[in-house]
Amino acid sequence: MKIIVATALYPPEIESLATYSQDVVRYLQKNHQVSILAYANQVEKSEGLNILALSKRQPLWLRLFNYTRKLFSLAKKADLIYVQNSVAVGLPVIIVKLFSKTPVVINFAEDEAWKRASSLHLTSKSYNSFLRSHRSNKRTRLIMKLQGWILRQASAVIAPSETLVKIISDVYGLSEQRVFVNYIAEDKKIRLPFLASKTKQQIFTIGTLVDWSGIADIIEAFATVQKDFPESKLVISGDGPAKDKFQRIAHDLGIVEKVKFLGKVSQAQNYYLRQSSALYVYNLKANDFSHGISQGWLAGLPVVAAATDVAQEIVADYGGALLFEVDNKDDLAKKIGQIFSDNELSNKLTAQAKENLDKRFSWSAHIKKLNSIFELLLK
Amino acid sequence: MASDHQKLWQEYRETELRAVSPILEQLGFSLDKEQIHIGGERYVSGDKKLVLIGHRLSDKKKVIIKASSDPKMIEEIRAEYSGRQVLAKINFAYHIFFYPQEILFVESGAHTIFITEFIEQEATFTSRPLEEQFFLALKSFEAQEAVQATTYEHASIISRTFGIWDAQQYLNNFDKYSEQILTILSGQEKLKTLLATARDFLGKNSVTIDLYSDFLTHWDFVPHNLRISGNDIYLLDHSSLRFGNKYESWARFINFMTLYNPDLEQALLGYVKDNRGQQEFLSLRLMRVFRLTELIWYYANTLSRASGNLEILNKKRIDLWTNVLESVLSDKKLDEGMMANYRGLRDSLRDEEEKKRQEKLH
Numbered sequence: 168m169k170i171i172v173a174t175a176l177y178p179p180e181i182e183s184l185a186t187y188s189q190d191v192v193r194y195l196q197k198n199h200q201v202s203i204l205a206y207a208n209q210v211e212k213s214e215g216l217n218i219l220a221l222s223k224r225q226p227l228w229l230r231l232f233n234y235t236r237k238l239f240s241l242a243k244k245a246d247l248i249y250v251q252n253s254v255a256v257g258l259p260v261i262i263v264k265l266f267s268k269t270p271v272v273i274n275f276a277e278d279e280a281w282k283r284a285s286s287l288h289l290t291s292k293s294y295n296s297f298l299r300s301h302r303s304n305k306r307t308r309l310i311m312k313l314q315g316w317i318l319r320q321a322s323a324v325i326a327p328s329e330t331l332v333k334i335i336s337d338v339y340g341l342s343e344q345r346v347f348v349n350y351i352a353e354d355k356k357i358r359l360p361f362l363a364s365k366t367k368q369q370i371f372t373i374g375t376l377v378d379w380s381g382i383a384d385i386i387e388a389f390a391t392v393q394k395d396f397p398e399s400k401l402v403i404s405g406d407g408p409a410k411d412k413f414q415r416i417a418h419d420l421g422i423v424e425k426v427k428f429l430g431k432v433s434q435a436q437n438y439y440l441r442q443s444s445a446l447y448v449y450n451l452k453a454n455d456f457s458h459g460i461s462q463g464w465l466a467g468l469p470v471v472a473a474a475t476d477v478a479q480e481i482v483a484d485y486g487g488a489l490l491f492e493v494d495n496k497d498d499l500a501k502k503i504g505q506i507f508s509d510n511e512l513s514n515k516l517t518a519q520a521k522e523n524l525d526k527r528f529s530w531s532a533h534i535k536k537l538n539s540i541f542e543l544l545l546k
Numbered sequence: 547m548a549s550d551h552q553k554l555w556q557e558y559r560e561t562e563l564r565a566v567s568p569i570l571e572q573l574g575f576s577l578d579k580e581q582i583h584i585g586g587e588r589y590v591s592g593d594k595k596l597v598l599i600g601h602r603l604s605d606k607k608k609v610i611i612k613a614s615s616d617p618k619m620i621e622e623i624r625a626e627y628s629g630r631q632v633l634a635k636i637n638f639a640y641h642i643f644f645y646p647q648e649i650l651f652v653e654s655g656a657h658t659i660f661i662t663e664f665i666e667q668e669a670t671f672t673s674r675p676l677e678e679q680f681f682l683a684l685k686s687f688e689a690q691e692a693v694q695a696t697t698y699e700h701a702s703i704i705s706r707t708f709g710i711w712d713a714q715q716y717l718n719n720f721d722k723y724s725e726q727i728l729t730i731l732s733g734q735e736k737l738k739t740l741l742a743t744a745r746d747f748l749g750k751n752s753v754t755i756d757l758y759s760d761f762l763t764h765w766d767f768v769p770h771n772l773r774i775s776g777n778d779i780y781l782l783d784h785s786s787l788r789f790g791n792k793y794e795s796w797a798r799f800i801n802f803m804t805l806y807n808p809d810l811e812q813a814l815l816g817y818v819k820d821n822r823g824q825q826e827f828l829s830l831r832l833m834r835v836f837r838l839t840e841l842i843w844y845y846a847n848t849l850s851r852a853s854g855n856l857e858i859l860n861k862k863r864i865d866l867w868t869n870v871l872e873s874v875l876s877d878k879k880l881d882e883g884m885m886a887n888y889r890g891l892r893d894s895l896r897d898e899e900e901k902k903r904q905e906k907l908h
Contacts, residue, residue, distance in 0.1 A: 179758050181691060209757045211825065358820035360813035361677060430777040433684035435817065
């Protein structure tokens, strides 16, 4: 198959969309002839790979025009275009599709409208709330409109969970038969220069410190855990506007000495903390693009997670996390206590997690699914 | 005469202090009796700028005062001030780390004065455990790497304020440093050969330098330009920011740690090698070579201003960094014994004022 991977970002840029584009091509290249078209001033070249980069140092209209023109020329000889979602790429791709009839698959790994609005502090809402609310910013509204139109014109759309498939199908008006699930490949193990030794009864969680992060509930549940496990401690990685509020909660509960707020730390330190903690708590109630549970699995520690739609979906077949009832702090405290007092349960969860990573969140599973989607479209 | 420079600096310092003190008092600030940043080896830099510690009279808040009447240094203070304003305004600045709160920027008569809050820290960077230093460093580097001058909109704002360096710019500066080093230290054949090898290394890999350019980088990223408060890292010097190769700040920091904490140096080198691939590791080595050459150039230039033990010490520093340059070019670890010998010699040659200045610096 001749495939074009169309992306807005490519390494040396460090965003996940850039590194995914590079990684997915490495795997697709084994069985397909792959070309990459990226907006980039510089690109990391790989042997045997055809990468075309279009300068970002041009006005937007010229960038779009050049991208469309280049893509059109590439599409003449291609069987399929695999697009990493963004309007700057999606727009040229759909224009080219209208003329060339080349099938287009969009990887909806992130919602540009929400990502952009969050980054520019235009919204502090969770993804679900953002989609349901009125968006006052004109540019955000425009991106959503364009994004919806692009998605509806695509031959197929891929989302990283069944839950997100339902959400984006509903919000962007997609007919479900064209929207597929493909779980992300979770392989970014970090090699550290020193060993991470386990800290007994250390609970770790990570997130942006906003009201909807679920961290307030974790702190309150931890206060209950403290009664039975006085040696336990809670380590919170992340920063955000609700930090003071969360610190006050810890203070008011009399556990301030036991709760450590680290602020924003490096990726390596987050990995180290996952490895050195006794368990990881994931209490994000929003169903979005975050993959905290599978990242916890990668570091090999037991996971306790809120039983959201996404969490239930990803543990359904192979397990790997102890789920607690959403918004039930007592249940969360109980589940943490179970793991602290039952080594067998802890080991079982990590073994299940390993299997889940292999079967569902590995590159082999991801590429297999991608190939099946591509083949279905080209039948 | 070398000793004249020390005398001239002392005279300049006293004159400036006499001129600045009443202005500060009028603005509501007092100066502390002990001023560690204007003593010791400070005179050899030749920069006519005072970095002072003081207090705001209204609430006794401890502050850092940068003041100068020298046109070059006034430009530097202005650049630092405007750099902070731009970082706060441009869209991507939300990634950046903390910086001390600005208290006052004023141009009074011949003097430009910039006052920021003093950030207290529980412990200096190098006195912290290795793991903590490692993770703090990574956090700082990731914060810088998250800011890229890649788009058309960003590039124009950034190039005006901070400047953007590409491979050619690094090579041009290398050539300038190299030429001046060989003029000052004529007859040093080993250094001449090494600089030729370094030029060849940078020139042949200029594509790699460009590949990892366009990132925010701090070319003087060393512990004395940072302060740690709680888990937050405060950047003290904003005049050393530019957009360039992302490993420039890593290089400066790692070269510093070669002397001050070789375990951290090795941990950071290993991290890049193991997690970021050969090409990025090469980029780091390239930047280390560039920065080491600049360091040798810096010390070569101080020889005409340094006197007595400091002149001897700075000659030893040139030897030391030449050896480090050789080790980086050959991608081999420097002999620890050589570094230990240097440290011993350095401590014996430093005067008391400098020893005191160094105490809480890093």
